[in-house]
Amino acid sequence: MSEIESDAPPPRRPTMKDVAREAGVSTSAVSFALNDRPGVSDATRRRVIRVADRLGWRPSSAARALSGENAGAVGMVLARPADSLGGESFFLQLVSGIQASLAPRDQALVFQMVDDVQAECELYRRWWAQRRVDGVIVVDPRVSDPRPETLAVLGLPAVIIGGMEAPGNPGAPQLPRQARLSNIWADDSGAMDLIVRHLYGLGHRRIGHIAGTPGFAHTARRIASLRAAARRLGLDHAVSVTTDFTDRQGAKAARRLFSAPTPPTALICDNEVMAVAAVSVAAERGLLIPRDVSVVSWEDSPICHTLHPQLTALVRKADEFGGRAASELLALLDGSAPRQLQDPLPQLQPRESTGSPPGQ
Known part of the structure; x- marks a missing residue:
């Protein structure tokens, strides 16, 4: 040719x-x-x-910035290693919902990945100075998080996705009254309780938790919620191992838990990527699911339906979650007052990967 x-x-x-x-x-x-x-x-x-x-x-964004007009864009920064996303569907669905809410207003979404929250704060300062974005959507609140204060000082409108409080931490810093920050969050403690009660009802008393990144507020809440449930229900063991959300570390955590003197009879995995890794490690060791060990994924996705056996999972609509966050940001840009909103509690969908523990 x-x-x-x-x-x-x-x-x-x-x-x-x-x-x-x-x-x-x-x-x-x-x-x-x-x-x-x-x-x-x-x-x-x-x-x-x-x-x-x-x-x-x-109109160009530079010309609009020079004239003092709105940029016509909102920003979103992800301070995670790029490989931590892997096959995880949550963020793809979240961004899809955000974009769906922004599109009717002709608002662009500026997305960037950085190494850590300090770099994220610097990026916010640069965007603010350049008038690159009119507001931002913040994800993955930390236990000690500098971003809310940074945004408050800049006066940059923002919606923070996720609860900002974590056990042993007073939550977000005291912000100036003029801070234009809204917060939309999910009940991680309630969701963990749903999973533990399901496993407890099946007879499990030794539960392992392959958790997410240490320092994330939602990771701390999930770990604390599991421990509280263990005390309340009298579980023999409830152990959490933190990871970076990748399949590699998920598999490493599963091997560690299975190698314990009293291994868990059930695993809770903080995303479906690590749940699949745990299933693979179980197969390596000749363990059958759910006969020898039950597995629950915190996130649902098509992979949970197509894997054999199908994975029990928390079902929540991440796209609608993202759409609500974007709508809240647009409301802030239109002059509405900041507010805090709790997202509906996800539903637990039992499937083939959970059953009674061995010997029952």
Whole structure:
């Protein structure tokens, strides 16, 4: 197949001067018309808008920043290693829901990954100075989290996804009254209680927990909730092992738990990627699921339905969760007061991977 050669220059973005020339008006008149400012007649405004649409003219974010207008974008930063996402579906669904809520308002989503929360705070400062975004969506609250204070000082509107309090920590720092921060959170303690009660009802008294990243507020809450449930129900063992959410560390944690003198008869995994890794490690050791060990995934996804045996999982609609967070941010940008919202408690969907422990 022969290559198509062309000496034609790449297409040039239309400018306000192009619109002015086509419409037969001055560039200042184009500016007044496109920014809905007085100074031109209605007929001229309509003509300019028609020409701009036909040429495909759009305002640049830099020009809007210089003029003091909104950036037309919101930011989202993920301070995790890129490989920690793996096949985890939660963030994909979350971002999908965020984008679905932003699209009708013609708001772009600026997404970036960084190494840690300090780099994330620096990025917020840079975005604020450049007027790159109008607000941000914050994920993965930490036990000691500098981001809320940073955003409050900048005056940058934000919605924090996830509870900001963790055991032994007073929660988010005391913020200035003018802080424009809303919070939408899920009940991790209630969700853990659902899982433990299900396993307890099947007869399990030794439960292992392959937890997420240490330092994350939701990881601390889940670990503390498991311990509280163990005390309340009189479980023999309830052990949590922290990871980075990857299948590699999930498998390592499963091997550690299975090698204990009294291994667990049930595992709770903080995402479906680690749940699948735990199932694989069980197979390596000749353990059958659920005859020898039961497995529960904190997140549900198609992989939980297609794996054999199918994984018992918490079912929550991450896309709707993300959509609500984006809607809250848009409300802040429209001048609404900050508020805190609790997301509906997820439902536990029992499947083939959980059953009675050995000997029952």
